Amino acid sequence: MAVQTFKLPKSLKEGAKFSFCPGCDHGVAVRILAEVLDELGLTENTITATSIGCSVTIYDFINVDAIEAPHGRALAEATGIKRARPDKCVFTYQGDGDFASIGIGESLHCALRGENITAICINNTTYGMTGGQLGPTTLLGQKTTTSPTGRNVEYYGYPIKIAEHIALCDGTAYSARVSLDTVANIKKAKQAIKKAFEIQMKGLGFTFIEILSTCPTNWKMTPEQAHDRVRNQMMEVFKPGVYKDITAEKTV
Amino acid sequence: MECLQKTKKKVLMKGNYAIANAAVMAGCECYFGYPITPQSEIGEFMSGKMQELKRAYVSAESELAAINMVIGACSTGAKAMTSSSSCAVSLMQEAISYASADELPIVLVSVMRGGPGLGNIYPSQGDYNQAVIGGGNGDYQTIVLAPSTVQECVDLTYKAFYLAHKYKNPTILLADGLLGQMMEPVEFTEYPYPEIDNSSWALSGAKGRNGRIIRSYAPLAENQCVFLNKLYGKYKQIEENETEWEEIDTEDADIVLISFGSPSRNVKSAMKICRKEGLKVGFLRPITLWPFPSKRIAELSKKVKMFLDIEVNMGQMLKDVKLAVNGAVPVEFFNRPVGNPPEVDDIVNKIREIMK
Amino acid sequence: MGKIVIDESRCKACYLCIDECPKKLIKKSEKTNKLGDHLVEFCDPNNECLGCAMCATRCPDLAICEVYKG
Numbered sequence: 001m002a003v004q005t006f007k008l009p010k011s012l013k014e015g016a017k018f019s020f021c022p023g024c025d026h027g028v029a030v031r032i033l034a035e036v037l038d039e040l041g042l043t044e045n046t047i048t049a050t051s052i053g054c055s056v057t058i059y060d061f062i063n064v065d066a067i068e069a070p071h072g073r074a075l076a077e078a079t080g081i082k083r084a085r086p087d088k089c090v091f092t093y094q095g096d097g098d099f100a101s102i103g104i105g106e107s108l109h110c111a112l113r114g115e116n117i118t119a120i121c122i123n124n125t126t127y128g129m130t131g132g133q134l135g136p137t138t139l140l141g142q143k144t145t146t147s148p149t150g151r152n153v154e155y156y157g158y159p160i161k162i163a164e165h166i167a168l169c170d171g172t173a174y175s176a177r178v179s180l181d182t183v184a185n186i187k188k189a190k191q192a193i194k195k196a197f198e199i200q201m202k203g204l205g206f207t208f209i210e211i212l213s214t215c216p217t218n219w220k221m222t223p224e225q226a227h228d229r230v231r232n233q234m235m236e237v238f239k240p241g242v243y244k245d246i247t248a249e250k251t252v
Numbered sequence: 253m254e255c256l257q258k259t260k261k262k263v264l265m266k267g268n269y270a271i272a273n274a275a276v277m278a279g280c281e282c283y284f285g286y287p288i289t290p291q292s293e294i295g296e297f298m299s300g301k302m303q304e305l306k307r308a309y310v311s312a313e314s315e316l317a318a319i320n321m322v323i324g325a326c327s328t329g330a331k332a333m334t335s336s337s338s339c340a341v342s343l344m345q346e347a348i349s350y351a352s353a354d355e356l357p358i359v360l361v362s363v364m365r366g367g368p369g370l371g372n373i374y375p376s377q378g379d380y381n382q383a384v385i386g387g388g389n390g391d392y393q394t395i396v397l398a399p400s401t402v403q404e405c406v407d408l409t410y411k412a413f414y415l416a417h418k419y420k421n422p423t424i425l426l427a428d429g430l431l432g433q434m435m436e437p438v439e440f441t442e443y444p445y446p447e448i449d450n451s452s453w454a455l456s457g458a459k460g461r462n463g464r465i466i467r468s469y470a471p472l473a474e475n476q477c478v479f480l481n482k483l484y485g486k487y488k489q490i491e492e493n494e495t496e497w498e499e500i501d502t503e504d505a506d507i508v509l510i511s512f513g514s515p516s517r518n519v520k521s522a523m524k525i526c527r528k529e530g531l532k533v534g535f536l537r538p539i540t541l542w543p544f545p546s547k548r549i550a551e552l553s554k555k556v557k558m559f560l561d562i563e564v565n566m567g568q569m570l571k572d573v574k575l576a577v578n579g580a581v582p583v584e585f586f587n588r589p590v591g592n593p594p595e596v597d598d599i600v601n602k603i604r605e606i607m608k
Numbered sequence: 609m610g611k612i613v614i615d616e617s618r619c620k621a622c623y624l625c626i627d628e629c630p631k632k633l634i635k636k637s638e639k640t641n642k643l644g645d646h647l648v649e650f651c652d653p654n655n656e657c658l659g660c661a662m663c664a665t666r667c668p669d670l671a672i673c674e675v676y677k678g
Contacts, residue, residue: 005610006661006675013463018669022645023622027668044459049324059465065455067327068467070350073320076312080324081455083308084282084332088457106320109313183628183662216622223622223668 009034011043016061023223025180025213026054029122032190033093034062040197042089049077051094051103054129055122058093072103075110078117089201091118096210097127100162101136107166114171114205118196121162121208123238124215132218136160139237144218159237163210167243173205175244179212179235181227192242204246212238262437267402267427268293270438271361274409275333276301278443280359282308282332284321286340289373290429291363294335308332315340319347319360326356327466329454331413335361337429338379339370342387348422349388353468355483357416357423357450361409364428366590374591375429377513380568383426384542391480393487395423395494396541398512402436408539414445419490420453426541428564430514430592491543498537499548501527505534507607508552510573511562512538515593519562522599531607541569549576558582560603564593610659612650613674621645625663625672631656634663 011034020026037043046064050056052071059066069077074092082090099107099121110117126144127133133146137159141150151159167175174196178189189211196207212234214226221229242248256263256273265273272294275283283302285295295311302309308325312318318334325332336344341362351358364379366372383396395415397408408425416423455464470476500523502508511519516537526533534556538545553559558581561570567585574583586602588594594602612634621641625648626634633656637649648671650657659677 002610002676002678003659004674005659005677006612006664006672008670008673012670016670017618020668022620022669023624024668027670028666031668031670045457047328047455047457056469059463059467063458063463065458065463066465066467067324067354067455068350068465068469069320069323070346073316073347076317076320077324077327079310079317080282080284080321080326080332081328082324083310083321084325084328084330085456088328105313106317109317113310183665186665223624224627227624 009038011037011062011064013061013063018061019057020054021217023214023216023226026122028180028186029120029211029213030058030061032186033120033193036190036194036197037062037064039194042197046089046091047081047085048090049074049081049092051092051098053095053098053127055093055095055098072098073106074098074103075106075117075119079110079113079115082115082117086116089197091120093120094122095128096121096123096125096137096162097135100160108169111166111169111172111206111208114173116200116203116205118200118207120193121210122213123162123210124213125234126215126218128215128218132215137162139233161238163208163243166208169206171206172208172244173199173246174207176208176242177210177212177238177240179230179240181212181230199247210238212240256440258442259440262439264435265402265438266293266433266435267405267431268363268433269297270402271335271405271409271425271427272297272301273440274406276305277440278410278413279331280333280413281330282322282325284310284312284318284332284334286312286315286318286336288337288340290365290432291335291337291361293432294361315343316347319344319358322358323347323351323354323356326351326358327354327455329450329456331417333359333361335363337363338365338367338376341379341382345387348386348394349390349392350468351422352388352392352394353390354466355420356466357420359412359416359423359425361425361427363432364426372590373429375514375564376590377428377515377564377568378590379426380541380563380565383424392483393542395419395421395490396426397423398426398539398541399431400513400516400537402431402434403438405431406438406440410443410445415494417448417450419486421486421490426513428514494540495543495545496539497545497548498539500535502534502536502552504532506532506557507560507603508534508536508556509560509562510536510549512541512569515562515564518593518596519599521596522603525596525600526603531603533603544572544576546572546576549573550578553577553580556581558584558606560584560586560606562586562594562599564588564590609655610657610675610677611652612657612663612672614648614650615671615673616647618669618671618673619647620669621647622668623648624666624668628662628666630660630662631658633657
């Protein structure tokens with residue numbers, strides 16, 4: 001008797017086909033997010049505020065109510081949704097540029113207010129949709145279309161460590177950085193997302209997951225090489241881990 | 253400050269408080285705001301009242317955030333608003349464009365002050381263009397209501413919520429610093445409009461149905477053509493049904509004075525003085541700045557000898573008046589660039605001068 | 609004796625699944641997609657598939673859409 005060990009999550013739209021580039025980790029992130037919504041039974045009670053960038057297309061794939069926020073304003077809209085309808089599960093799915101550059105004011109203040117919202121931020125160290133420009137998380141030395149000789153401090157300053165910043169906010173209940181470079185890490189990432197949603201539904205505060213992700217197209221790498229870069233370069237600077245978890249503190 | 257429910261007799265109240273109180277009575281469920289003179293009393297009133305009533309209130313980190321919180325709340329069908337003033341309303345233009353494309357019933361109270369730039373905190377009508385034309389991208393139109401008394405601030409706040417929800421369209425209550433800061437006797441009725449059913453589009457969680465998407469992103473040009481034609485069909489309907497203005501003594505008028513908002517009160521007084529002198533002066537005050545009473549002005553232009561447009565700016569509504577008159581008769585202009593409205597005497601003198 | 613189901617219409621030929629399979633049962637196919645890229649195919653003549661679903665977990669495009677175990 002064959003047992004099914006993998007099936008597509010029900011929270012995905014029927015026949016959904018991702019529009020991401022080949023090998024892009026966005027697809028994995030969206031799928032595990034859908035799996036979490038399935039497992040927690042949240043699909044029919046969820047509203048999402050999407051962002052601008054490759055991440056905006058999430059509303060074409062996940063079968064939940066969605067509103068498209070202007071660039072950087074997802075967490076402001078999510079705040080409006082949650083305050084108007086506190087019983088709903090509210091999440092945002094944003095890129096690093098949306099979350100930590102144009103939207104850093106909204107992001108930090110949402111965390112400081114301790115809104116019961118889950119924010120997922122895809123960190124791929126570049127602006128993917130516009131063709132690979134320098135973003136807030138672009139690593140020192142990294143070549144992009146707007147840092148042709150590599151990011152240097154003189155002209156560009158330093159990349160932001162998002163999960164650490166969010167963890168510093170008193171309203172944050174959970175802040176973690178995960179990656180999708182191996183199957184084991186994908187499973188860890190899913191657990192982190194699940195934990196964040198559970199904490200949100202308990203009303204304990206702002207929950208945040210930064211997902212280290214690839215952009216093979218703009219990095220000009222094969223998907224495999226891109227995962228090597230995540231391991232060898234990104235993780236050196238953006239160390240995976242749980243930076244804040246108030247539920248863990250309570251058990252100590 | 254105490255929230256006044258239906259009042260049997262008139263109470264003396266500041267314009268900003270009256271607007272806030274009216275919003276509460278209109279059933280506003282969520283207020284999001286950021287302080288700016290001369291409208292900060294609205295946020296101050298709301299901060300206490302909304303918490304007391306267990307409704308939503310957020311002291312937003314910026315006007316950008318505030319108006320986007322309104323969008324979020326409105327996407328769930330809630331009655332939500334923000335209030336701001338001139339240079340800060342500039343920051344909201346992007347969101348107004350998005351809300352127009354998303355067809356969301358956001359309500360924005362804009363209490364005008366002097367500009368451009370930081371300008372000053374004196375009253376002004378310098379944001380007629382900002383409200384009526386708008387500074388957001390793309391083809392869109394907001395409904396704009398312009399009160400001239402504190403009582404009208406109340407009545408039009410009710411109406412702003414109604415029209416916003418009826419047409420799923422951003423609606424601006426365009427007051428000015430004078431109205432916001434002055435006290436007048438007002439009366440609060442019950443919210444006089446029917447509640448609009450929004451269950452067919454509001455985001456409530458995809459229970460027993462597919463997920464709803466409120467979006468403006470239309471990757472294909474053809475789709476955007478269809479959408480814009482539909483949107484402008486709605487705007488046409490609003491123009492036909494909702495254009496509102498006040499008109500006095502235009503039947504036999506040689507000249508019609510046109511003015512909106514608080515300065516129209518001085519203009520009305522000037523008209524009465526001129527009438528006593530035997531001058532045939534009429535008066536028209538657009539209450540909806542969009543839709544603008546162009547049709548009525550065009551009709552009048554066939555029988556009057558001239559118009560005099562009076563504003564506290566450099567001539568913003570003037571362009572709409574001229575478009576409506578379409579060269580049929582002269583349109584004169586009298587203004588004060590910023591600050592209190594022109595004095596009644598000065599308006600009377602201007603009328604005498606141009607009617608010679 | 610497990611098996612996987614590959615939805616070829618979703619496969620974008622990123623080949624991440626090939627290295628992921630502990631039994632090396634996935635390989636480039638002769639079939640190509642619209643772009644001329646070779647898709648992948650499941651090749652398990654000796655019934656070695658564990659049904660571990662590592663390939664499906666890795667696949668970013670929902671192309672490996674079903675996995676069964678023994």
